Amino acid sequence: MPSHLHFTSMTLGMAPPATPLPLIGVMGGTFDPIHFGHLRMAQELAESLGLAEVRFIPSATPPHREQPMTSATQRAEMVALAIAGNPLFKLDTQELERQGYSYTIDTLQFLHEGLQGKARLCLLMGMDAFAGITSWHRWQELLQFAHIVVTTRPGAALPSSNLVLDAFLQTHMLSDAQQLPIQAEHGIWVQEITALDISATKIRESLAYGCTPRYLVPDKVLEFICQHDLYSGTSRY
Numbered sequence: 001m002p003s004h005l006h007f008t009s010m011t012l013g014m015a016p017p018a019t020p021l022p023l024i025g026v027m028g029g030t031f032d033p034i035h036f037g038h039l040r041m042a043q044e045l046a047e048s049l050g051l052a053e054v055r056f057i058p059s060a061t062p063p064h065r066e067q068p069m070t071s072a073t074q075r076a077e078m079v080a081l082a083i084a085g086n087p088l089f090k091l092d093t094q095e096l097e098r099q100g101y102s103y104t105i106d107t108l109q110f111l112h113e114g115l116q117g118k119a120r121l122c123l124l125m126g127m128d129a130f131a132g133i134t135s136w137h138r139w140q141e142l143l144q145f146a147h148i149v150v151t152t153r154p155g156a157a158l159p160s161s162n163l164v165l166d167a168f169l170q171t172h173m174l175s176d177a178q179q180l181p182i183q184a185e186h187g188i189w190v191q192e193i194t195a196l197d198i199s200a201t202k203i204r205e206s207l208a209y210g211c212t213p214r215y216l217v218p219d220k221v222l223e224f225i226c227q228h229d230l231y232s233g234t235s236r237y
Ligand SMILES: Nc1ncnc2c1ncn2[C@@H]1O[C@H](COP(=O)(O)OP(=O)(O)OP(=O)(O)O)[C@@H](O)[C@H]1O
Pocket: 028, 029, 030, 031, 032, 037, 038, 041, 124, 125, 126, 127, 128, 129, 151, 152, 153, 154, 196, 197, 198, 199, 200, 201, 202
């Protein structure tokens, strides 16, 4: 073919396809305590999206809710016990090492700078968290540093009245999960996962009522809860 007939995406005015990069999942949470809902969500996303790893990042001082019943160190210890033995899962304690509120934007910016373009970040969250995202600190900047991957969760839906959230989703929604490793511009992907109606709130409540969260949390986490008598008087389990 004559050289003047070589059309590239550049000559046609389109953005060149980006090189595929490994994907790192960022799983932030209060984890008070961590439970099988969190672990299954991370595992299913790791498998379906081909994540190279998932970083569990306990929120030290959550900006948007009451201070947790347990210390940040205890919550991080429970995460460490829960993820031990899974080579894909890592504990990241950066929010425990920072002062002030644990804003996700600061965490993503820090991770993004450390990666130096060698991997892409995927911020993982359930639909309930995404439903409130327009109240997060500097939320409009989150996509500068990471894709946002939202999972289904029993009882959680997009609020029908939030036009700002609707517009955010419509503008940035990716059409295919295959775009995550190659899409230069970050976007939003919604992934259906196995519905597990487990929440830390219900676990704390059941312990307060003297019931065991056995089979809702890993055994090692339950042992830790009992040893430290967390969530009031659980040592008999
Ligand atoms: N069962 C679940 N299914 C899907 N996503 C979940 C589930 N449990 C938690 N998540 C998601 O995990 C992240 C961290 O959640 P968090 O630590 O607040 O747990 P939680 O069970 O929602 O706690 P709490 O009841 O105290 O609010 C959030 O993005 C949340 O949406």
